[in-house]
Amino acid sequence: MRLAMLGLAAVLLPAAVSAQDTASFPLTVPNIMRGPEVYGREPSNVRWSADSRWLYFDWLPPGTDWQERPRPYRVRAQAGARPERASDAHMDSAGPLVAPRRYTRDRRQAVAQYEGDLYLIDARRNTARRLTQTVAVERDPHFDVADRQVFFVRDDNVFSIELDGGFVRQLTDVRAGPAPEEPKDPTGYRAALEAQQRALLEPVRDQLVRDSIQKAERDARQAAGLRPLYLKRGERVSGLSVAPTGSALLLITSIEAENPRATTVPRWVTTSGFTEEIRARGKVGENQSGGRVAFMSLPGGTARWLEAVPGDSVKPPATVSALGWSDDGRRALLSVVAQDWKTRWLHTVGADSGTLRTVDTLRDTAWVQGPCFGCGGWLPDGRIWFVSEADGHAHLYTIAADGGDRRQRTAGEYEVVAAELSHDRREFWLTTSEVSPFENHFYRMPVGGGTATRMTTIRGRHQVTVSPDGRLMANVHSKSNRPPELFVAPFAAGAELAQLTTSPTAEWLAFPWIEPEIVRITASDGVGVPARIYRPQDLGAAPNGAAVIFVHGAGYLHNVHHWWSSYSREYMFHHLLARRGYVVLDIDYRGSAGYGRDWRTAVYRHMGGRDLQDHVDGARWLQAEHGIDPERIGIYGGSYGGFITLMALFTEPEWFGAGAALRSVTDWAHYNHWYTSRILNRPDTDTLAYRQSSPIYFAEGLEDPLLIAHGMVDVNVHFQDVVRLAQRLIDLGKTDWEMAVYPVEDHAFVRPSSWADEYRRILELFERTLHPQRPASTGGSP
Numbered sequence: 001m002r003l004a005m006l007g008l009a010a011v012l013l014p015a016a017v018s019a020q021d022t023a024s025f026p027l028t029v030p031n032i033m034r035g036p037e038v039y040g041r042e043p044s045n046v047r048w049s050a051d052s053r054w055l056y057f058d059w060l061p062p063g064t065d066w067q068e069r070p071r072p073y074r075v076r077a078q079a080g081a082r083p084e085r086a087s088d089a090h091m092d093s094a095g096p097l098v099a100p101r102r103y104t105r106d107r108r109q110a111v112a113q114y115e116g117d118l119y120l121i122d123a124r125r126n127t128a129r130r131l132t133q134t135v136a137v138e139r140d141p142h143f144d145v146a147d148r149q150v151f152f153v154r155d156d157n158v159f160s161i162e163l164d165g166g167f168v169r170q171l172t173d174v175r176a177g178p179a180p181e182e183p184k185d186p187t188g189y190r191a192a193l194e195a196q197q198r199a200l201l202e203p204v205r206d207q208l209v210r211d212s213i214q215k216a217e218r219d220a221r222q223a224a225g226l227r228p229l230y231l232k233r234g235e236r237v238s239g240l241s242v243a244p245t246g247s248a249l250l251l252i253t254s255i256e257a258e259n260p261r262a263t264t265v266p267r268w269v270t271t272s273g274f275t276e277e278i279r280a281r282g283k284v285g286e287n288q289s290g291g292r293v294a295f296m297s298l299p300g301g302t303a304r305w306l307e308a309v310p311g312d313s314v315k316p317p318a319t320v321s322a323l324g325w326s327d328d329g330r331r332a333l334l335s336v337v338a339q340d341w342k343t344r345w346l347h348t349v350g351a352d353s354g355t356l357r358t359v360d361t362l363r364d365t366a367w368v369q370g371p372c373f374g375c376g377g378w379l380p381d382g383r384i385w386f387v388s389e390a391d392g393h394a395h396l397y398t399i400a401a402d403g404g405d406r407r408q409r410t411a412g413e414y415e416v417v418a419a420e421l422s423h424d425r426r427e428f429w430l431t432t433s434e435v436s437p438f439e440n441h442f443y444r445m446p447v448g449g450g451t452a453t454r455m456t457t458i459r460g461r462h463q464v465t466v467s468p469d470g471r472l473m474a475n476v477h478s479k480s481n482r483p484p485e486l487f488v489a490p491f492a493a494g495a496e497l498a499q500l501t502t503s504p505t506a507e508w509l510a511f512p513w514i515e516p517e518i519v520r521i522t523a524s525d526g527v528g529v530p531a532r533i534y535r536p537q538d539l540g541a542a543p544n545g546a547a548v549i550f551v552h553g554a555g556y557l558h559n560v561h562h563w564w565s566s567y568s569r570e571y572m573f574h575h576l577l578a579r580r581g582y583v584v585l586d587i588d589y590r591g592s593a594g595y596g597r598d599w600r601t602a603v604y605r606h607m608g609g610r611d612l613q614d615h616v617d618g619a620r621w622l623q624a625e626h627g628i629d630p631e632r633i634g635i636y637g638g639s640y641g642g643f644i645t646l647m648a649l650f651t652e653p654e655w656f657g658a659g660a661a662l663r664s665v666t667d668w669a670h671y672n673h674w675y676t677s678r679i680l681n682r683p684d685t686d687t688l689a690y691r692q693s694s695p696i697y698f699a700e701g702l703e704d705p706l707l708i709a710h711g712m713v714d715v716n717v718h719f720q721d722v723v724r725l726a727q728r729l730i731d732l733g734k735t736d737w738e739m740a741v742y743p744v745e746d747h748a749f750v751r752p753s754s755w756a757d758e759y760r761r762i763l764e765l766f767e768r769t770l771h772p773q774r775p776a777s778t779g780g781s782p
Helices: 002-010 019-024 088-098 188-200 202-224 506-510 568-579 610-626 640-651 673-680 687-693 695-701 719-731 752-769
Strands: 044-048 054-059 071-076 101-103 109-114 117-122 127-130 138-143 149-154 157-162 168-170 173-175 228-230 235-242 248-255 264-267 276-279 290-297 303-305 319-325 331-337 343-350 356-363 376-378 384-388 395-399 416-421 427-432 441-446 461-466 472-479 482-490 517-522 528-534 547-551 583-587 633-638 658-662 706-711 737-742
Touching: 044 461, 044 472, 054 088, 054 482, 088 109, 088 117, 088 127, 101 138, 109 138, 117 138, 117 149, 188 202, 235 319, 248 319, 248 331, 290 319, 319 376, 331 376, 343 384, 356 384, 356 395, 384 416, 395 416, 427 461, 441 461, 517 610, 528 568, 528 610, 547 568, 547 610, 547 640, 568 583, 568 752, 583 610, 610 633, 610 640, 633 640, 633 752, 640 658, 640 695, 658 752, 673 687, 695 719, 706 719, 706 752, 719 737, 737 752
Parallel strands: 173 228, 547 583, 547 633, 633 658, 658 706, 706 737
Antiparallel strands: 044 054, 054 071, 101 109, 109 117, 117 127, 138 149, 149 157, 157 168, 235 248, 248 290, 264 276, 290 303, 319 331, 331 343, 343 356, 376 384, 384 395, 416 427, 427 441, 461 472, 472 482, 517 528, 528 583
16 A cells, blocks of 8 residues: 555656646656657758758657658748758758768769669769769769779679770679688599599590690689688678779778677567567677778789787787878778777878788777767878877877878867868868857868867857868857757858757747756865756756765767757656755766866776765765755766666765666676777676676665566676576665566667656656655655
8 A cells, every 4th residue: 555655656746847838848758758749750861962951850840650750851041931841752852962971172073882882973063973873882982083984892892893985893802711811732542543544534634734735724713803802710801991093992991709609689669479589699799700901902903911909910909090191192090909909000001012001000998989089081282180199188190191290280188089171171160168068169260270169159059061061160059958959050160050940849839947066076086076967946946855976878979968868758857856856966977078077987897986975975965065964965877877777776875865776787707809808898807897897796784665677678788687686685685676567669769659668667666765765745756
């Protein structure tokens, strides 16, 4: 009876909720968990028509059913214009004209890939001529230095097509391995038997002569044409980059690990009625795929495998990326990361000989990463540009092709989060956090030197795409209380934005969504940790003496800022909590993105260490600033946020009263390799890091109510993770915990009913445990 009454109390809204607000947008769990049906879909894949008059993007109008996928839309690039659905018939003709393209040097022609075929674009007339129509996928087209032919990739081989006449030529012959072996000469009695056949029988001697002639002819043809390159067993081409001169290419491969063991994830609800299995990822430390990079002279030259990791010709790198060729085609640029993730090299590769030269080395005692990691390329004068955390923050650098004359182009306690060259390659177009770690703005900066000009001024986040004629900019902009919308403005500093889309429903827009204040919590090590705060008084409610701390996922993710959160449902849920009297904190703990290298790597070898302490310090702050008893502070989050929730309740129970751990990592030795090995190294070589970072080893510390929720078809954090933890809690005799499972959900839930069930349970947990004496009031439902 007591549980039933508490459950009833959990579904009631406080009297502070006004009738007008609930009429405009009922602040209930089921309504909130409709997600993008109410707050809308972000305009994505924004691209310009060649004449700079139209914007094309993927989108859905307000209120569209959650199961619908974004469709192509277009809108005139002018104030007052309204989006219109671009039909399939329209996109058949317009698609190639708005697809990403590469221009000739005079920008009169361009080449584009659209739905697996290639098109030649007349940029002046805005017309397209189809170059290929095949069942194979043609990709990565670009012009040669003379703009007379186009190189492209088909079926892991490089081809060229002459624009005058359309002659197509295959330039490489890469084949799946292993290479066929030549027959070995027989030995022993078999050799004697063959010798007898030759000596006695004339037809046998004639056959041997024919075989010899055919082999000689075959060898002669191969010598005159393409030379086959056979890969290793399990090796495949992952990248091809052709010199604009057509004289050489770089070939990047990945090699499947030998005898890898992967987790099998059952799919329980199926059309057949039988359980089906998904072969998911392996675990950290399992044999990992490798890779290598080859230099090949064209046409038909032999491949030479390069030593991408200096001084080590055996161990393959973790990642290899080709960042393009210089304009004259004399050098390529390679980015290479070591298998232990602690070093990144930038190499140039000479097109004449394949000579590899290191021009920049970045080392980190933790692991190399950061925003815009891997951004880089060539400047028109033959210099190289790249983004690096060399000074502790991600900044733009240039360097000569021989590795000399290194120049830092941006500096300060902020980050370059995106970088590219302008259409005419005279400017850098940058997105940075120079104004504040809580805002992203767009800048232009001369390539040859000079200061950056800030182009956007409104607070929030700006994702800018400049028109082909350089006169306009499309801007997907959002604020903390308004989802991303598409705007257009003149390409001028501080230009006024004209809104072109409205994505949320009218009911959603009518609700008074707040812009959460950002506060700094002084942590136990003296550092000011940023957090969003939702106060009851901000929502017209009285405090109930309780609080909730939300923990964002991904670890390396930025969530405290003045733009729309990727945790959109949680943003609305926090309004519901604040309306019920809770103070809500959303903390950018150590390990989060947006604050530089030291912040990012503060969790090295101990996840659940400094990052957890930031949440404990948040609880202390709530006690000191708001007088909230730690036993009335709840904590919840998903994925990495679920992991932190478990560590909080298992190792710091005196600072929390209850927690909800969603899709949680419970043992890092069972997570994937590429993420975990960066931070904790390998479980067989750094056992301490894994043991001190994994909640399952601390489960005996559970004292407060815990909700565990997990999708049963999770191919990221496997359901096995919480099954093992559940058994551990059973073994320990723990009783104050419960588990909710979702039979059809993966890591990120998609069905509104699943979201609603999960967050109903979270709300009921907090209502039941953080202030059980709260009087019931009338009206509303969760």
